[in-house]
Amino acid sequence: MAERIAINSASKLSEAINLITRMYREKKYLVLSLREGKDRTLDQNALWFALYERIAQMTQIGDVDDARRYCKLHFGVPIMRRDCEEFRDGWNRIFLHLPYEEKLRLMGECSLMGPDGFPVTRLFNRKQGIEYTDRIVADFAGRGVFFGDLLGEAAA
Structure with a gap:
């Protein structure tokens, strides 16, 4: 139970x-x-999906799943490695030596990790989720991706 x-x-x-x-x-x-802190919200999950869709539409990164894998690896993993010693130790022991393409593949649906891939964003607390969103927006806005309509801002 x-x-x-x-x-x-x-x-x-x-x-x-x-x-x-x-x-x-x-x-x-x-x-x-x-653990301390609030959980992520369903609104946060919906926002992330919208960000992944926009990234897929406006970049050459691939489809929505490719954008999700990219964001988890490039923005989520560093947050978790910084904030969680157990995550960092496990990542360093098991994944650090893997080729980039394999790490990226494991972030999404695969037989080893299941339909959601390696757990990263589902481990976030609310503060980490906000930071993850901010990092995605800052990085891709710098590449010309517009998120203002998704974030309720005039420009992002």
Whole structure:
């Protein structure tokens, strides 16, 4: 039984403590993983998809999936390597030595990593997601890709 609770109030904290207590009494063994910060939002996911579509339309990078893989590798991986020691150590041990094309391939759907590819953006907290968006926009706006209509700005 996998449970996930975002604790953002005293009542949610109480709910989490009660759930942990109940699960422990039933199974006598639990594995917990905790982290600070808010989750990404569905709006953030939709925005990323729109950014990937625009990049695919306005550059020679390829299709939407190619744009997603590129962004995950070039912007997401550096954020996670900087912020998460476990991610950095795993990346350095398993992926750092791989050729660029293989790293890029593993960012998308593949038999080894599944339909979403190597987990990068799904590991982000809200702050990391915002930084990821900002890095994508800054880089591709510098290449002439217009995102203003997607971001609600006059120009980006």
